[in-house]
Amino acid sequence: MKRVLIADDSALVRKQLREIIEPLGYEIETARNGKEAVEKATAQQYHVITMDINMPLLDGISAVRQIMAARPTPILMVSSLTSESAAITIEALEEGAVDYICKPGTMNVGKAENHDDILQKVRSLSRIPPRRLKAGMRRPPQRERPRSEVQTARSSTEIEKVVLIGASTGGPGLIEQICAALPASFPHPVCIVQHMPEKFTAAFAARLDRISALPVFESAHNMELLPGCVYVARGGVHMHFAKKVSGKVVVREETEKGGHFFQPSVDEMFLGALKIFGGNRLMAVLLTGIGDDGAEGMVAIKHAGGYTVGESEVTATVYGMPKAAYERGGVLEQLPFPKIVKAVATYQ
Numbered sequence: 001m002k003r004v005l006i007a008d009d010s011a012l013v014r015k016q017l018r019e020i021i022e023p024l025g026y027e028i029e030t031a032r033n034g035k036e037a038v039e040k041a042t043a044q045q046y047h048v049i050t051m052d053i054n055m056p057l058l059d060g061i062s063a064v065r066q067i068m069a070a071r072p073t074p075i076l077m078v079s080s081l082t083s084e085s086a087a088i089t090i091e092a093l094e095e096g097a098v099d100y101i102c103k104p105g106t107m108n109v110g111k112a113e114n115h116d117d118i119l120q121k122v123r124s125l126s127r128i129p130p131r132r133l134k135a136g137m138r139r140p141p142q143r144e145r146p147r148s149e150v151q152t153a154r155s156s157t158e159i160e161k162v163v164l165i166g167a168s169t170g171g172p173g174l175i176e177q178i179c180a181a182l183p184a185s186f187p188h189p190v191c192i193v194q195h196m197p198e199k200f201t202a203a204f205a206a207r208l209d210r211i212s213a214l215p216v217f218e219s220a221h222n223m224e225l226l227p228g229c230v231y232v233a234r235g236g237v238h239m240h241f242a243k244k245v246s247g248k249v250v251v252r253e254e255t256e257k258g259g260h261f262f263q264p265s266v267d268e269m270f271l272g273a274l275k276i277f278g279g280n281r282l283m284a285v286l287l288t289g290i291g292d293d294g295a296e297g298m299v300a301i302k303h304a305g306g307y308t309v310g311e312s313e314v315t316a317t318v319y320g321m322p323k324a325a326y327e328r329g330g331v332l333e334q335l336p337f338p339k340i341v342k343a344v345a346t347y348q
Contacts (some may be wrong), residue, residue, distance in 0.1 A: 002026045002126050003044070007037035007063065008052040008078065017050055017078075020118050026126070034058030041067045047126040049075045051097065053088050061092050068096030072133035074125035078103060086203040090172060096133065098125055098317060099169045102197055124169065124290045124318055132317055156225045156249040161188050161281045163344060164273055166266030166297075168195040168289025170317030174337060175287075176208060179230060181345045184213040188347065190230040191219075191239065191273065193266045195289065198235035205232040221253040238268035241276040249276060262293055266321070270297025279304025283347050285340060286331075287311045289321035298330030307347075308332045309340055
């Protein structure tokens with residue numbers, strides 16, 4: 001039987017999470033603080049741990065760090081939808097946590113809109129073999145970019161090709177490694193959809209900007225797409241593109257979900273870019289994630305002559321999205337993640 005550990009200092013949240021997870025038939029244990037969570041998680045192997053951020057005796061970040069160093073376990077952070085919690089949650093992902101679920105507030109963690117998301121993520125994380133997990137990443141040095149090196153003086157009319165990257169569960173750390181590997185001379189715009197809500201994408205883009213040789217922005221409506229810049233799709237809207245009469249290309253934000261579970265959606269970005277740039281100017285990369293978002297777009301881009309790369313099962317934390325794209329014939333090359341980093345960084 002699979003085992004789940006719920007670590008939270010709120011008895012109400014522990015009760016609500018237990019009630020949501022119980023239908024899966026897993027054995028459930030609880031911890032009232034980070035110290036107790038570490039003690040239990042290092043004494044036996046759990047299939048999933050849900051981890052609160054703010055707890056007495058030992059906070060969630062420190063608990064994640066210690067657990068991942070001693071006995072790697074799929075950890076799901078429980079976070080509030082605030083800018084402060086977003087930054088802390090991204091730090092937890094850097095320390096080795098795999099994913100997170102959002103709570104509008106402690107009292108609302110069990111609300112209906114969170115119920116399916118929690119179930120889906122607990123079920124998916126429980127299938128991840130511990131060998132696929134990594135402790136906190138060795139952080140790339142933060143880079144100071146002289147203002148003269150930032151390519152903001154260039155124009156979107158100079159774009160020759162575009163790199164598109166989609167990811168979900170397990171993706172933030174991988175995207176960080178890709179951005180850190182891009183040389184300052186990288187000639188193309190890079191557009192990223194990482195499944196995250198609003199507020200989280202701003203914190204994520206800020207983190208990437210600190211470690212990348214290229215400037216990284218959270219996308220905004222009418223923002224011009226510039227060569228040698230990285231754009232993280234803003235949470236809560238789809239990333240589309242438009243070409244102005246002048247020939248300049250800008251980001252267009254779509255507020256309608258259009259039947260997608262995730263917003264931003266990888267498929268929306270892939271298909272939107274295909275309309276503006278055509279397939280032979282696109283490199284589309286699909287990384288780890290639950291579900292099949294991005295598969296439809298990968299198929300369309302490949303058929304239009306684009307270069308499509310899917311992460312292989314060998315390295316994918318959750319082999320869901322890239323598997324769906326591969327099985328539908330949308331993957332030109334299926335590569336382990338280290339080779340994907342090299343393929344993106346050297347794309348010409």
